[in-house]
Amino acid sequence: MLYFVGQVFPYIAAGVFLAGMAWRVWTWLRVPTPFPLTLSPASRTLTERAITFGKELALFRGLWAGDRGLWLAAWLMHVSLAMVIGGHIVGIATLGNEFTAIGLTSEHSQALSGVMATVSGLILLVALLVLLYRRTAIPEVKRLSDPADYFDLLLILSVVVSGMHMRLTSIEVDIAAIRTYMAGIMSFQPIPIPNEGIFISHFFLVNLLLIYFPFSKLVHLAGSIVNRAMLIAPPPVYPSATNMRSNSIQSNVQMWRGGNQQ
Amino acid sequence: MKPPMHVAKDSEVALIGYPRIPEQDQQAAFLKKLDDLRVSMRSLMVMLENCTKCGNCAKQCHSYLGTEDYNNFPAARAELMRRIYKRYFTWTGRTFGRFFGAEDFDADTISKWLTYFYQCNECRRCAKFCPFGIDTAEVTIAARHILSEIGIMPKFMQGIAVNMNKTGNNMGIPKPAIIDCAEFMEDEMREETGLAIKIPIDKPNSEVLYIPSSADFFTNIDTMIGAAKLFHYLGVNWTIPSTVLEAANFGLLFNVNVMREQNQRLKAAATALGAKLVIQGECGHGWRAAKMYTDGCSGPVSFELVHILDYCDKHLDKLPLKKLPLRATLHDPCNYARAGEIIEQPRRIMRACVEEFVEMTPNRDENYCCGGGSGILMDEMMEIRMKLGKKKAEQVKALGRIDYLAMPCSICKAQIPAVMKHYGVLDLPMGGVMDLVGKAMLLGDTK
Numbered sequence: 001m002l003y004f005v006g007q008v009f010p011y012i013a014a015g016v017f018l019a020g021m022a023w024r025v026w027t028w029l030r031v032p033t034p035f036p037l038t039l040s041p042a043s044r045t046l047t048e049r050a051i052t053f054g055k056e057l058a059l060f061r062g063l064w065a066g067d068r069g070l071w072l073a074a075w076l077m078h079v080s081l082a083m084v085i086g087g088h089i090v091g092i093a094t095l096g097n098e099f100t101a102i103g104l105t106s107e108h109s110q111a112l113s114g115v116m117a118t119v120s121g122l123i124l125l126v127a128l129l130v131l132l133y134r135r136t137a138i139p140e141v142k143r144l145s146d147p148a149d150y151f152d153l154l155l156i157l158s159v160v161v162s163g164m165h166m167r168l169t170s171i172e173v174d175i176a177a178i179r180t181y182m183a184g185i186m187s188f189q190p191i192p193i194p195n196e197g198i199f200i201s202h203f204f205l206v207n208l209l210l211i212y213f214p215f216s217k218l219v220h221l222a223g224s225i226v227n228r229a230m231l232i233a234p235p236p237v238y239p240s241a242t243n244m245r246s247n248s249i250q251s252n253v254q255m256w257r258g259g260n261q262q
Numbered sequence: 263m264k265p266p267m268h269v270a271k272d273s274e275v276a277l278i279g280y281p282r283i284p285e286q287d288q289q290a291a292f293l294k295k296l297d298d299l300r301v302s303m304r305s306l307m308v309m310l311e312n313c314t315k316c317g318n319c320a321k322q323c324h325s326y327l328g329t330e331d332y333n334n335f336p337a338a339r340a341e342l343m344r345r346i347y348k349r350y351f352t353w354t355g356r357t358f359g360r361f362f363g364a365e366d367f368d369a370d371t372i373s374k375w376l377t378y379f380y381q382c383n384e385c386r387r388c389a390k391f392c393p394f395g396i397d398t399a400e401v402t403i404a405a406r407h408i409l410s411e412i413g414i415m416p417k418f419m420q421g422i423a424v425n426m427n428k429t430g431n432n433m434g435i436p437k438p439a440i441i442d443c444a445e446f447m448e449d450e451m452r453e454e455t456g457l458a459i460k461i462p463i464d465k466p467n468s469e470v471l472y473i474p475s476s477a478d479f480f481t482n483i484d485t486m487i488g489a490a491k492l493f494h495y496l497g498v499n500w501t502i503p504s505t506v507l508e509a510a511n512f513g514l515l516f517n518v519n520v521m522r523e524q525n526q527r528l529k530a531a532a533t534a535l536g537a538k539l540v541i542q543g544e545c546g547h548g549w550r551a552a553k554m555y556t557d558g559c560s561g562p563v564s565f566e567l568v569h570i571l572d573y574c575d576k577h578l579d580k581l582p583l584k585k586l587p588l589r590a591t592l593h594d595p596c597n598y599a600r601a602g603e604i605i606e607q608p609r610r611i612m613r614a615c616v617e618e619f620v621e622m623t624p625n626r627d628e629n630y631c632c633g634g635g636s637g638i639l640m641d642e643m644m645e646i647r648m649k650l651g652k653k654k655a656e657q658v659k660a661l662g663r664i665d666y667l668a669m670p671c672s673i674c675k676a677q678i679p680a681v682m683k684h685y686g687v688l689d690l691p692m693g694g695v696m697d698l699v700g701k702a703m704l705l706g707d708t709k
Contacts, residue, residue, distance in 0.1 A: 031302070031303065031304040034558040036557075038601070065390075066319075066322055074316065140335050140338070147361045149314075216354075217313065220314050223394060224312065227308045231397070235554065235603060238557075255299055255518055255519075
């Protein structure tokens with residue numbers, strides 16, 4: 001069983017996640033966009049488009065304009081999640097010594113690394129709880145929610161709680177052993193998983209989340225980019241020398257009466 | 263559930279080429295049409311698959327704020343389609359059903375769609391506030407298309423399609439009456455200015471094709487007069503085609519095939535004339551249909567396509583305008599401000615035409631819809647229409663005394679006067695932006 005959880009399941013999870021996300025994005029991109037959906041005012045230049053894109057994707061401009069409370073919870077949740085994921089990668093790889101690169105001593109780096117991880121984790125935990133509370137407290141949102149909407153939050157919460165459990169309680173988790181284990185996974189030479197119940201649970205839940213991710217609304221990680229790209233497309237210009245959209249996609253449009261011919 | 267509008271009868275839908283599918287076959291036909299659309303419109307597929315149900319759109323939708331009906335909250339409205347889509351076109355919905363919010367097509371589905379997708383004004387304000395940019399207008403366009411493809415549509419839409427087929431305009435004005443109307447307006451202008459300002463219909467060898475809204479020949483003649491004076495002053499060789507005396511394109515509002523046919527009609531008229539420039543009159547969704555859909559429906563095209571406000575704005579410095587003593591405001595038609603790149607042009611024109619220009623709040627691309635958008639002008643829906651217009655009335659009231667409300671769109675011009683009356687804003691002159699240009703322009707005797 002531990003062999004499966006530690007040396008087989010991670011590959012299944014990573015494979016399903018990568019293939020699943022690629023498949024979802026492919027199912028969208030293969031569908032034509034017969035008409036531009038430019039949301040006015042349109043960005044004129046590439047730089048302007050990049051700024052609009054960045055504002056929406058990185059700063060959640062739409063939420064900021066609509067509901068500051070939701071913006072705060074959602075933005076903090078996503079940013080702290082990004083911090084936590086980034087922290088896992090560099091923190092485990094360097095055993096908390098990542099800040100020696102900017103001149104800190106090893107002890108200071110490990111201390112700073114630990115503080116940042118704890119703070120990010122706590123923000124993530126609280127933000128997720130706020131989002132969960134919101135889902136039950138706002139009547140329209142409650143009525144709109146399906147079991148999956150709660151399941152998503154609870155699954156991520158379970159990952160966060162098991163992670164924070166290792167961080168905040170006195171359980172000694174041997175990060176060096178985990179690094180060795182992760183290095184084995186990454187180099188396709190898996191070794192047995194460190195036999196620490198709470199770590200195994202945490203790692204298993206992460207793998208479950210990866211498998212679930214592409215088939216749930218969490219796919220908005222990619223969808224938000226594909227959707228936004230349609231809205232910032234440049235508007236058409238006339239006269240048009242050739243049908244700007246005919247080359248690749250017009251022929252696939254299934255909605256016209258009497259076939260696809262012009 | 264009984265839809266709030268008169269639904270076109272079997273014989274009526276057959277008349278425009280969309281016969282009603284018998285009830286026992288409706289589900290299959292309905293799902294087939296949904297399947298066709300999901301593989302033809304990336305927007306639909308992405309927007310149905312990515313909502314995280316945060317609820318941010320609820321407070322931004324004038325339809326929900328006005329009616330307070332849960333199904334008019336944008337995410338809930340889209341959910342009417344999303345649940346069926348998940349059930350039949352996603353493996354998670356097919357396998358896990360209710361857990362992922364999948365729902366069977368049932369006896370209520372069609373009437374629910376008819377009821378609520380015809381209370382969305384396709385204004386795109388939700389897309390402005392959605393963190394992903396999910397645009398409920400896309401879902402509404404798709405839903406209405408599916409319904410009409412199986413022969414289910416409001417009588418109002420069917421009637422307009424009949425008029426369009428018969429006369430080339432929504433009002434059903436035949437050519438002799440068009441010429442009469444044009445002569446009447448020419449007489450009006452002669453009386454006012456002493457000049458022979460023409461409104462040429464089907465004049466051969468014209469360089470510019472002007473496509474007014476048919477209502478400009480009927481109820482909003484000041485808009486037409488403003489455009490005619492502009493062309494006269496600039497010495498433009500222009501004409502109006504009797505075959506497409508209609509900037510509006512109601513196809514966009516109920517059936518994408520009908521939209522394409524009308525769009526091709528526009529191209530045919532421009533090509534027949536050899537026009538280098540096509541100018542669209544004051545019509546919101548019609549401008550969106552022309553600007554955003556011409557390439558996909560009728561491309562490539564050899565003419566330039568501009569909006570009358572864009573054209574007027576470009577020549578503003580040359581015009582002999584005398585500011586009218588008015589405190590005026592502008593209602594941004596949704597399809598200009600969120601789908602048509604017409605935002606600053608009407609403002610510059612109005613500042614040149616009136617002494618005081620004031621903004622309502624919110625404005626520009628965050629403006630609220632008038633409540634008539636997407637062709638919700640049915641008399642029998644008056645009560646709902648007034649609820650849809652509630653936000654607009656509040657916006658106008660907040661401005662205090664104003665002398666003119668500009669709304670450069672024929673649907674706004676049909677809806678807003680009724681809304682203002684309903685909410686007790688009386689004696690407020692309203693009309694287009696070109697109306698102001700016509701009145702402020704010093705020509706002939708008015709100099």
